[in-house]
Amino acid sequence: MNARRLALVLCLSLCTLVGCGGGKGKAAVVAPSKTLPPANPIAVQKMVEGVTAAKDPKLQARAIASLREAIKIDPNLWEARYDLGVVLAQNGDLAHAEEELRAAVKLAPDREDVVVALAEVRRRRGSHKDAAEALEDYVKAYPGALRARTLLVTALRDSGQHDKAIAQAREVLVRKPGDATALSELALSHLGRGEADTAQLLVKQALDVDAKSAIAHRVSGLVLLAAGDDAAAFQAFQKAAQEDPKDGTSRLNMGAVLLRAGAWAKAAEQFRAVLQTNGDDVDAQIGLAAALRGESEGKNPKMLEEARGLLAKVLERDPHHIAANFNMGVLYAESMKKPGEARPYFEKFLDDAPRGHPARAEAERQVTAAKAAKGGS
Numbered sequence: 001m002n003a004r005r006l007a008l009v010l011c012l013s014l015c016t017l018v019g020c021g022g023g024k025g026k027a028a029v030v031a032p033s034k035t036l037p038p039a040n041p042i043a044v045q046k047m048v049e050g051v052t053a054a055k056d057p058k059l060q061a062r063a064i065a066s067l068r069e070a071i072k073i074d075p076n077l078w079e080a081r082y083d084l085g086v087v088l089a090q091n092g093d094l095a096h097a098e099e100e101l102r103a104a105v106k107l108a109p110d111r112e113d114v115v116v117a118l119a120e121v122r123r124r125r126g127s128h129k130d131a132a133e134a135l136e137d138y139v140k141a142y143p144g145a146l147r148a149r150t151l152l153v154t155a156l157r158d159s160g161q162h163d164k165a166i167a168q169a170r171e172v173l174v175r176k177p178g179d180a181t182a183l184s185e186l187a188l189s190h191l192g193r194g195e196a197d198t199a200q201l202l203v204k205q206a207l208d209v210d211a212k213s214a215i216a217h218r219v220s221g222l223v224l225l226a227a228g229d230d231a232a233a234f235q236a237f238q239k240a241a242q243e244d245p246k247d248g249t250s251r252l253n254m255g256a257v258l259l260r261a262g263a264w265a266k267a268a269e270q271f272r273a274v275l276q277t278n279g280d281d282v283d284a285q286i287g288l289a290a291a292l293r294g295e296s297e298g299k300n301p302k303m304l305e306e307a308r309g310l311l312a313k314v315l316e317r318d319p320h321h322i323a324a325n326f327n328m329g330v331l332y333a334e335s336m337k338k339p340g341e342a343r344p345y346f347e348k349f350l351d352d353a354p355r356g357h358p359a360r361a362e363a364e365r366q367v368t369a370a371k372a373a374k375g376g377s
Contacts, residue, residue: 043074
């Protein structure tokens with residue numbers, strides 16, 4: 001086995017290890033379109049060390065350092081850039097993860113796993129349209145790339161392009177009839193168009209195909225939630241969590257619903273449960289910060305400081321994290337009554353957030369108010 005082939009095998013094993021990249025299943029194995037020089041064996045060894053360290057949650061810093069060293073030795077080692085991007089994403093550093101994965105895509109534009117990982121990071125950063133555009137280009141070139149096409153459905157739906165999402169979900173089902181994940185995504189796309197009855201029928205079909213599908217149970221919960229049946233929705237989310245105990249998505253869903261309902265303490269319980277399993281889950285950290293902010297009602301300094309610490313931890317890893325910046329701004333402006341300290345976070349959010357982000361109007365209002373309070377400067 002030559003050095004470059006060894007690097008490829010390690011890259012794929014790491015993808016399975018950390019679970020990044022838009023769904024389960026084997027990636028389409030396609031040789032990179034670019035002809036690259038043979039991999040530097042010392043760089044490959046450093047990558048091996050990084051992959052090995054990444055298996056231990058306590059050795060993430062060592063893994064990142066080893067992978068960075070591998071890239072420094074051999075900048076063309078796309079597998080190391082991909083592995084580094086995956087590890088950084090797993091540890092919440094989405095900005096640098098996107099940077100490494102972009103570089104990996106340039107070096108290996110035909111690799112489905114790399115393209116999917118980059119799109120997933122962009123989705124997590126709120127750049128749904130960018131994620132969708134890259135995936136659309138890829139599936140045009142590789143129509144049989146089902147992982148990429150399934151994630152494309154999600155990205156299109158998240159960016160509000162429900163008609164396109166429905167068309168792509170149907171393309172998945174043409175190639176893989178009765179796929180529970182595709183049926184669930186199709187259900188969410190119809191739900192996004194306000195077609196609740198169609199969504200309900202599709203999610204029932206998904207559960208008929210696979211009664212143990214965690215994603216189908218999660219979507220069932222969202223459909224029930226849209227219908228106003230909170231109790232049944234929570235049962236569906238709980239069922240999803242039972243079917244896939246390692247996936248905290250259902251608890252995050254429940255926490256988000258509880259936040260919307262103003263049940264701050266119960267929402268905090270759900271987010272803390274996720275953090276007990278994965279202490280670095282960024283969404284859970286941000287959700288818990290929001291729950292603590294709501295529960296404190298601006299009167300409990302201990303809760304507010306815990307919320308601030310959670311958001312600061314996210315921003316230390318990723319200063320460009322748009323949700324963390326927005327929530328930190330709200331914390332300072334609304335709960336701590338410090339609009340001057342809030343302003344830089346809202347401005348950072350406005351610099352980084354997509355133009356169509358639904359929170360832009362509130363961030364702009366907060367910046368304007370902070371400027372007015374300071375005399376317009």
